[in-house]
Amino acid sequence: MKAIVWTKYGPPDVLQLKEVEKPAPKENEVLVKVHATTVTAGDCEMRSLKFPIYLSLPMRLWIGFRKPRINTIPGTELAGEIESVGVNVKRSKVGDQVFGSAGMGFGANAEYICLPEKPGEMEGGVAIKPANMTYEEAATVPFGGRDALHFLRKANIQSGGKILINGAGGSIGTYAVQLAKHYGAEVTAVDSTEKLDMLRSIGADHVIDYTQEDFTQNGEIYDVIFDVVGKISFPRSEGSIKQNGTYLLANPASQMVRGLWTRMRSSKKVFMETSSGTIADLIFLRKLIEEGKIKAVIDRTYPLEQIVEAHRYVEQGGKLGNVVITVGQNNKT
Numbered sequence: 001m002k003a004i005v006w007t008k009y010g011p012p013d014v015l016q017l018k019e020v021e022k023p024a025p026k027e028n029e030v031l032v033k034v035h036a037t038t039v040t041a042g043d044c045e046m047r048s049l050k051f052p053i054y055l056s057l058p059m060r061l062w063i064g065f066r067k068p069r070i071n072t073i074p075g076t077e078l079a080g081e082i083e084s085v086g087v088n089v090k091r092s093k094v095g096d097q098v099f100g101s102a103g104m105g106f107g108a109n110a111e112y113i114c115l116p117e118k119p120g121e122m123e124g125g126v127a128i129k130p131a132n133m134t135y136e137e138a139a140t141v142p143f144g145g146r147d148a149l150h151f152l153r154k155a156n157i158q159s160g161g162k163i164l165i166n167g168a169g170g171s172i173g174t175y176a177v178q179l180a181k182h183y184g185a186e187v188t189a190v191d192s193t194e195k196l197d198m199l200r201s202i203g204a205d206h207v208i209d210y211t212q213e214d215f216t217q218n219g220e221i222y223d224v225i226f227d228v229v230g231k232i233s234f235p236r237s238e239g240s241i242k243q244n245g246t247y248l249l250a251n252p253a254s255q256m257v258r259g260l261w262t263r264m265r266s267s268k269k270v271f272m273e274t275s276s277g278t279i280a281d282l283i284f285l286r287k288l289i290e291e292g293k294i295k296a297v298i299d300r301t302y303p304l305e306q307i308v309e310a311h312r313y314v315e316q317g318g319k320l321g322n323v324v325i326t327v328g329q330n331n332k333t
Helices: 041-048 053-063 141-155 171-182 193-201 234-240 256-265 279-290 304-315
Strands: 002-006 015-019 029-039 077-085 097-101 112-116 125-128 162-166 186-191 206-209 222-227 241-249 269-272 298-303 322-326
Touching: 002 304, 015 304, 029 041, 029 097, 029 304, 041 304, 077 141, 097 141, 097 279, 112 125, 125 279, 141 171, 141 222, 141 241, 141 269, 141 279, 162 171, 171 186, 171 193, 186 193, 193 206, 222 234, 234 241, 298 304, 304 322
Parallel strands: 162 186, 162 222, 186 206, 222 241, 241 269, 298 322
Antiparallel strands: 002 015, 029 077, 029 112, 029 322, 077 097, 097 125
């Protein structure tokens, strides 16, 4: 089968399209023929391994110090069709159209992937994809949708509450805007000029162009500040969040020390953690999608053979929503 192979840490060119052995499902696994996968900012960070030393060293010890020694096919989220199942698989069947995640096992940037039917906390798994989504659209949900859901649940966002989402125009942010609106919140979305119309179109009540305006200076006070991109200054934003408000940090690498300090010395809650989505989360999101409550935002689509170009584009910053990778020809259903 064709797969993208992660040969070493570095720029997008370290990714190579190769022929590798097609996997066979173990007794508790399903074999998924992948029709669509994605490239996220997180994929780019993992590929280059550009993290602070306190994060990059453990990652290198786990994945490989000089180059990946395990999990050499990148990619975490996917949508496709089950081609075969292991002997102990009970719920899934051949022909099921599914979406899901490979988790930290990676491997989604390929024509086929094996995933467990009963995923553990750090494993992947699949659920029946939303009937009203294409494979391309469904492939964007397992990362952005589940991460947004995870953090908004931590904040216990209430109807009428005010939330500011910084970096609202990306994979997590576009789902966070829609989910916060579903929960009845008043949503302020912060991002660059070219994303503002899109953010209004998916339900943002207010939009702020960070290149023109500093939200910490406008006098508004929020119940929740959700920083998707790790750019908010805690000292500058303290006047913009309630005394017992909540910070949500989806990308806390650059804010960990300040976040811990804020949590220790104030009444504000700070959540900065890795999301571990469940199959139940996918089913919950599928219901909202089929009810028309949330939708995917796709910026560009590339074939698997052009994944290097996709990584270059994502790494530049500025993508609107999601960048999708199509695999094979049957990806429109």
